[in-house]
Amino acid sequence: MSGGTTLVLPQCAVHRDPRWWDDPETFRPERFASNAGWPEYAYFPFGGGPRHCIGMRFARMEMKTVLATILSEYTFELSSDPDPDLIASTNLKPDEPIRVKLHEHANEAAQ
Ligand code: HEM
Numbered sequence: 001m002s003g004g005t006t007l008v009l010p011q012c013a014v015h016r017d018p019r020w021w022d023d024p025e026t027f028r029p030e031r032f033a034s035n036a037g038w039p040e041y042a043y044f045p046f047g048g049g050p051r052h053c054i055g056m057r058f059a060r061m062e063m064k065t066v067l068a069t070i071l072s073e074y075t076f077e078l079s080s081d082p083d084p085d086l087i088a089s090t091n092l093k094p095d096e097p098i099r100v101k102l103h104e105h106a107n108e109a110a111q
Pocket of ligand 1: 045049
């Protein structure tokens with residue numbers, strides 16, 4: 001490898017590698033509730049090293065806050081294909097829009 005070579009690390013492959021992840025295709029966010037001893041770069045959504053994402057802590061806090069706020073008021077119901085084809089670009093993304101229906105929780109204060 002020579003200077004100036006561009007290296008692209010395939011997050012989508014590493015993040016689905018059964019060597020590190022049990023049942024990797026299953027959406028199971030609770031697997032991240034404890035640091036179960038995976039190798040340091042088995043999970044690197046924010047990159048790594050000296051140029052790693054400067055917004056990581058902000059993004060994590062924002063996601064938790066927004067999700068907690070929305071989920072306290074609404075339930076999501078998937079209404080598009082649950083298993084869409086994926087397109088590899090900067091991020092791995094579905095080849096069609098993900099559509100969800102929002103159901104507002106019953107307003108307990110009004111009962
Ligand atoms: C889910 C949200 C986000 C993800 C997944 C993400 C991911 C990444 C990744 C993979 C990199 C490249 C790291 C590397 O080269 O190793 C990066 C860099 C960067 N991100 Fe984020 N990011 C997110 C949110 C944010 C936010 C909210 C901000 C700012 C408020 C931000 C600011 C930056 C900056 C400035 C860099 C460049 C750092 C540098 O080159 O020194 N990111 N991000």
